[in-house]
Amino acid sequence: MANIPAHVITIHSQKYDPPLQKIEKTPKLPISEMKLIDVEELMENKNMNNQYIIVQVYQIDWKNSNQYLIVRDFNEIWLNLTIMEQNKSCNYQINDWLIVKNPILMEFGIIIQDQLDVIAINEFTYQAMINSETDQTEPIQLKEKGNQYFKLQQYRLAYEVYSMVIIYDHINKTNLILEQCYNNRAQCLYQLGYIQESIDDLNQVLKLNPQNEKAIQRQALCYLKLQNPNDAKKLFESLPNNKTDKDIVFKLVECELMIKHQSGNIDLISILNQFVNQQQFYFENINNYRHKSIERKKSNLGGLGLFVNQPIPKGTVLIVEHPMHKIQENQTLGTHQRDNIYEEIRQKAINDKQFAERLFKLYDGSNNYAVKLIKQDFEYQLQNYIVDINRIENIFRYNAHAFQLLKVFTKNKQIKYLDQSEGLWFTLSQVNHSLTPNIFYYFLGELLIVVSAKNIEKDEEILVQYHPPLNQKEYQNNLKSHNIPMDQRLVQYNQQWKMDDNFNEIKTIIKTVKTSKNLTDLTTYTLSNPNIIQQIKEKYPIKYLKIVQQVCFDLFQVKRIKEYINLKFQGLVFQFDHYPQCSSIQDFFMFLTVVSQGQEIEKEIVNFIFKVGILMFGEAFLKNQNSEDLIFQLGFKQMKK
């Protein structure tokens, strides 16, 4: 141990030799939500809440029942530490390390009012502490344990384990895995929502290794989270792969957007172009997601249905799913290629057991028996290599969803424009129909997103509206085609949904879109009929919000703004029914906000969508302009070029 520097005033009192006592109870580390700081930091930062320091005991004195220690921290800073009203049976020994919770720094040193705020660590307690938490003794193993917790998303536990390694490392001055542990612990803090604390840990990493790219990137993300795009940008830019790594490029654009947004200086087109020129992005890396509360059970409506086993607030993302099967380009079930389609699916079922298993779990028209028979049926059919084509057809008839696959990328990244297509989405296919649905869904390309439209009670069935009701006859036909009995309370036709005057015109637009050979036709059509646009605008404001969403989606996929604006007309006219619950901009914003908070789906993408949305509306608000006009101006400006 080093000599005490002269400037430390030691307290000379009568010497007291405490009896050596074993600690019987294993102390738990009281630091689950606390931050390790050093004495220097403590001097700068007088707020002692939720902090702890670690010091080593050099000398012990007593005065009445107060214990006076001389201690030093890892950085060899010496100071006095007074523990008021110390219980004499709890004695510290020279060279013990003390974990001191919430230290109060006074002129003459640290005062501890509550002796429980101090825990001594000697070899014995240290071992006990580690064993009690993890059954691991070695710090490297301990770190592995932390990693395991992290993988299981048990961030609190991971945090504690990493903290222990950090303490161990400080004590033993090994510096062995300190860098990794701080880095990992920073991630835990981030996940737990302690962003500033995460930044502090990352500073520790960068102190040890200024080149640690992971830490730089993570710190930048923290700054973004704290709405500090300038610092975030600097950090992202300092990364060597800031032009090639798609995540970083993406983040840099996001910084740009946020900076422009905060300064009120928005030039959306140039931002879009900048983004679009940089790189293309795909939705391929989004994993399927299904809310943990969803259960499949018997439904009063017939057959099985999906229920939630906990209350679900409005706006919760319940399902994010890729199609388990989708029909090839330009095909729908109504076409003459139908038999080929079923044959194709049949082959897939024969070759891919998992696919077949899922397929046969779907409703096959035989309400009561469908699921009961699955297992034996499936096994039998596979054994004999017979997958009945009629059954495949049935499954498709009752489960397929249509979606507007406006464009896709071919393998060599060419854009292809497609007509409406159909596919099977596994989870959505298990949801029953209602005209008063509690969920709604929409597609980003072929990616399905299902969101709760109301607060849903525990054990309530989730219900979706199968078709937008256009008129009584069509509605009845829809129900019939779905094998749904007309007397169902939940499926009664609502007189309010009469065919409106705009309907025929809208239909004409749809038809034009569908039959036009190329996009110029559509441009001419919409431009020469501004009244229709005006009418649609008045009647269905929500569809403009749909454009915002589509705009953002297209940022990832479309190179040429022109085409994308043209395509919007197809999207907007056809798809606005998917937002029956969003009747205002505010509603839609709420929806976006909630979606962006969905932990499990690709946050960046949804955040990005959200931000572009804000920018567009933000600009309109700044200019005191109708935001819908703005979106339209944007579209027309581009089209005229």
Ligand SMILES: C[S@@+](CC[C@H](N)C(=O)[O-])C[C@H]1O[C@@H](n2cnc3c(N)ncnc32)[C@H](O)[C@@H]1O
């Ligand atoms: C996509 S499936 C839904 C899941 C299905 N109930 C099952 O058992 O797997 C569609 C079928 O469910 C039934 N169904 C859905 N909604 C219904 C409703 N509101 N009333 C009666 N039956 C309904 C109809 O038989 C319909 O053809």
